[in-house]
Amino acid sequence: MSTTxxxxxxxxxxxxxAAAVGPGRALAAxxxxxxxxxxxxxxxxxxxxxxxxAAPRVTLDEILARVARGExxxxxxxxxxTFLVSIRVVGHTGExxxxxxxxxxxxxxxxxxxxxxxxxxxxxxxxxxxxxQDLNMDVQVSAGDDMxxxxxxxxxxxxxxxxxxxxxxxxxxxxxHLVYRIAFEPRSPLSLELPGGTVWVDTRDDVIxxxxxxxxxxxxxxxxxxxxxLVVERQxxxxxxxxxxxxxxxxxxxxxxRYGSSFDFGLQFTQYALNAGVPDSVFAHPAAHAKxxxx
Amino acid sequence: MSARTRFRAxxxxxxxxxxxxxxxxxxxxxxxxxxxxxxxxxxxRSMADSTDRFFGLTAQPSDTTGLDSLRGYYLAHPNAxxxxxxxxxxxxLVTFNRVLGLTPGAEAAVGFAERGGHVSAAAQxxxxxxxxxxxxxxxxxWTDPLETRTWELLLRAGRDAASLDRDDDSPGLSPLRALLTxxxxxxxxxxxxxxxxxxxxxxxxxxxxxxxxxxESPMATTATWTIGRHALAVTDNTPATPARxxxxxxxxxxxxxxxxxxxxxxxxxxxxxLGGDASYTxxxxxxxxxxxxxxxxxxxxxxxxxxxxxxxxxxxAFYVGGTTLYTVPQGALQGTGRALxxxxxxxxxxxxxxxxxxxxxxxxIQLGAFGGLASRWGDDPVTGAAELTSRDWPHxxxxxxxxxxxxxxxxxxxxxxxxxxxxxxRPIGPDDRAxxxxxxxxxxxxxxxxx
Numbered sequence: 005m006s007t008t009x010x011x012x013x014x015x016x017x018x019x020x021x022a023a024a025v026g027p028g029r030a031l032a033a034x035x036x037x038x039x040x041x042x043x044x045x046x047x048x049x050x051x052x053x054x055x056x057x058a059a060p061r062v063t064l065d066e067i068l069a070r071v072a073r074g075e076x077x078x079x080x081x082x083x084x085x086t087f088l089v090s091i092r093v094v095g096h097t098g099e100x101x102x103x104x105x106x107x108x109x110x111x112x113x114x115x116x117x118x119x120x121x122x123x124x125x126x127x128x129x130x131x132x133x134x135x136x137q138d139l140n141m142d143v144q145v146s147a148g149d150d151m152x153x154x155x156x157x158x159x160x161x162x163x164x165x166x167x168x169x170x171x172x173x174x175x176x177x178x179x180x181h182l183v184y185r186i187a188f189e190p191r192s193p194l195s196l197e198l199p200g201g202t203v204w205v206d207t208r209d210d211v212i213x214x215x216x217x218x219x220x221x222x223x224x225x226x227x228x229x230x231x232x233x234l235v236v237e238r239q240x241x242x243x244x245x246x247x248x249x250x251x252x253x254x255x256x257x258x259x260x261x262r263y264g265s266s267f268d269f270g271l272q273f274t275q276y277a278l279n280a281g282v283p284d285s286v287f288a289h290p291a292a293h294a295k296x297x298x299x
Numbered sequence: 300m301s302a303r304t305r306f307r308a309x310x311x312x313x314x315x316x317x318x319x320x321x322x323x324x325x326x327x328x329x330x331x332x333x334x335x336x337x338x339x340x341x342x343x344r345s346m347a348d349s350t351d352r353f354f355g356l357t358a359q360p361s362d363t364t365g366l367d368s369l370r371g372y373y374l375a376h377p378n379a380x381x382x383x384x385x386x387x388x389x390x391x392l393v394t395f396n397r398v399l400g401l402t403p404g405a406e407a408a409v410g411f412a413e414r415g416g417h418v419s420a421a422a423q424x425x426x427x428x429x430x431x432x433x434x435x436x437x438x439x440x441w442t443d444p445l446e447t448r449t450w451e452l453l454l455r456a457g458r459d460a461a462s463l464d465r466d467d468d469s470p471g472l473s474p475l476r477a478l479l480t481x482x483x484x485x486x487x488x489x490x491x492x493x494x495x496x497x498x499x500x501x502x503x504x505x506x507x508x509x510x511x512x513x514x515e516s517p518m519a520t521t522a523t524w525t526i527g528r529h530a531l532a533v534t535d536n537t538p539a540t541p542a543r544x545x546x547x548x549x550x551x552x553x554x555x556x557x558x559x560x561x562x563x564x565x566x567x568x569x570x571x572x573l574g575g576d577a578s579y580t581x582x583x584x585x586x587x588x589x590x591x592x593x594x595x596x597x598x599x600x601x602x603x604x605x606x607x608x609x610x611x612x613x614x615x616a617f618y619v620g621g622t623t624l625y626t627v628p629q630g631a632l633q634g635t636g637r638a639l640x641x642x643x644x645x646x647x648x649x650x651x652x653x654x655x656x657x658x659x660x661x662x663x664i665q666l667g668a669f670g671g672l673a674s675r676w677g678d679d680p681v682t683g684a685a686e687l688t689s690r691d692w693p694h695x696x697x698x699x700x701x702x703x704x705x706x707x708x709x710x711x712x713x714x715x716x717x718x719x720x721x722x723x724x725r726p727i728g729p730d731d732r733a734x735x736x737x738x739x740x741x742x743x744x745x746x747x748x749x750x
Contacts, residue, residue, distance in 0.1 A: 092361065094356050127369070163447050166554075178339060192590075192591065194597060194716060196709070196715045197715040208339075221649070225708075233353060237346075239340075249347070249350070272360060286374070
């Protein structure tokens with residue numbers, strides 16, 4: 005190849021590259037003129053006059069009173085109830101561990117006013133069946149004869165409200181429902197046995213539909229390092245909100261054999277029947293009303 | 300109009316009215332059949348989904364297949380139910396102090412306080428004085444369904460060795476101290492007899508009545524050994540004055556409505572019309588509580604006042620020292636009058652969390668600072684050193700003060716507010732007390748009786 009011919013080819017290639025790249029840059033520089041642009045608004049001004057809302061805002065005290073009344077009303081509507089409660093213990097629930105179901109029991113519970121209750125254990129399964137019943141860390145739940153579900157509303161009951169401080173932490177509108185999120189914590193820092201938490205209140209019925217409980221410090225530091233999460237959920241059966249689940253994750257100070265350093269405890273309430281009538285024969289058994297305590 | 304025509308007109312009118320009626324009913328029927336508002340349920344369910352993700356296996360529904368037929372079988376065959384009653388409880392007991400020695404025993408209990416009653420019996424053999432100790436008790440409780448309001452009846456009879464200071468109700472480390480280092484400074488008395496109490500408890504207040512018929516008698520030191528082969532800090536045991544005591548008492552506790560404080564008051568009357576060997580009136584009032592100072596500090600003030608009138612027995616006197624004032628040895632001062640004041644400033648959160656080391660520390664350490672005042676006056680039934688007086692309030696010179704700091708660990712047992720405390724206390728005032736380091740197992744509000 006001669007030098008002249010080679011020079012000519014480079015010149016042609018350079019001209020072609022210049023033709024390909026140069027106009028593109030130029031087009032890019034001109035693009036804003038053709039694409040979307042924001043106009044500078046200088047011809048329209050408007051002002052909305054302030055509207056004075058004369059209606060008084062509902063105070064926190066009034067909300068708390070409504071919740072107490074709503075919960076009491078909910079309780080008063082239930083004459084009898086039956087449900088299945090499943091109790092489950094799952095070990096090794098810490099980060100990076102493989103959870104293992106250790107124990108599960110299912111009980112049928114009947115309750116009827118005034119003060120009648122019976123629970124019947126239908127199934128109890130252990131991963132490691134105890135060799136001797138007395139030495140086993142047997143998990144049992146007392147259903148009691150109360151239907152007011154104190155585990156949900158303990159902080160909002162008139163007799164215990166003074167032990168907590170409350171704060172509205174959020175409000176949400178869902179359709180025609182207004183849901184308040186109310187945080188509570190023990191009034192005295194020395195009340196270490198009392199938890200704090202957050203509840204979700206549906207203001208249509210003034211009932212608590214969900215609760216997350218927190219312990220600022222472990223109630224028993226010697227054995228329990230902390231309760232990482234404790235959730236109480238409700239479900240609606242007919243027009244009545246009832247317990248659905250209670251789930252807790254407990255972290256222990258010392259790893260427990262079979263349970264590990266973190267284990268879960270869960271209660272699930274299913275197959276509800278409210279005010280459907282409970283035959284007298286259910287309570288005729290000596291085991292009826294054997295256990296006391298609210299739930 | 301013919302009959303047929305009238306009939307047709309009537310049928311037509313009837314049909315029209317029926318249709319109109321159905322048309323009027325139709326919207327109602329449609330309204331009744333309208334789907335229920337499930338917005339809130341969907342909202343709650345969406346939060347439940349996040350709960351499911353966190354708890355995983357624990358949140359999964361249980362398999363309840365076949366349980367319906369099992370339930371039917373158990374209801375038809377009541378005796379086939381697997382849960383058996385298991386109400387008998389057995390528990391070993393052991394204690395150690397210098398008047399009893401190492402004292403093994405056992406306790407048996409049966410029943411439920413909320414039903415027919417809780418019956419318990421305990422027995423222990425004390426090798427030092429060659430003595431059987433033990434008692435029987437019956438407890439019956441009536442409660443509302445939530446157990447927030449109760450009536451309680453308690454009957455107890457037997458033989459026991461108790462602290463000479465009848466206000467000393469802290470869980471204490473005395474048995475451990477006595478066994479390991481011989482550092483137990485508690486004085487003991489023997490009690491033979493019975494007592495009964497009836498109490499009403501509500502969330503805001505409680506009140507009770509009680510009576511006892513007990514022979515109070517002295518005990519002598521019988522065990523001078525310790526595991527650590529230490530010499531005993533106190534070898535002698537201040538003797539109780541032998542006396543059969545017939546006593547009636549009343550007490551009450553009230554949470555103040557506008558302050559986070561609780562007031563307790565006790566009154567006991569011995570002898571007089573009740574009989575017995577000693578005649579006295581013993582009064583005590585205590586005020587205490589926890590006041591939040593911001594999010595991280597709590598102030599725990601306490602005040603206590605006690606006064607004894609009538610016969611002055613060592614077992615009815617008021618004591619100062621130890622947990623009431625660290626810089627005075629336990630039980631070193633006593634009299635017919637006592638006034639105490641104490642304030643403790645506590646760091647609520649563990650030190651490790653405040654330093655950002657651990658959010659949930661394995662061994663949560665808390666810090667506190669305290670100041671205390673104590674006085675006792677009147678007749679000293681142990682030494683006779685104090686002068687007889689009818690004063691109801693101490694002289695200015697009767698007060699002893701101290702201040703110090705504590706490092707604390709709260710195990711959560713036997714109650715959530717009991718701490719293991721290592722306290723450094725310095726005396727305040729012109730006297731010959733020395734600074735001390737005290738190790739105690741004590742409730743924060745130790746002047747108040749637990750409720």
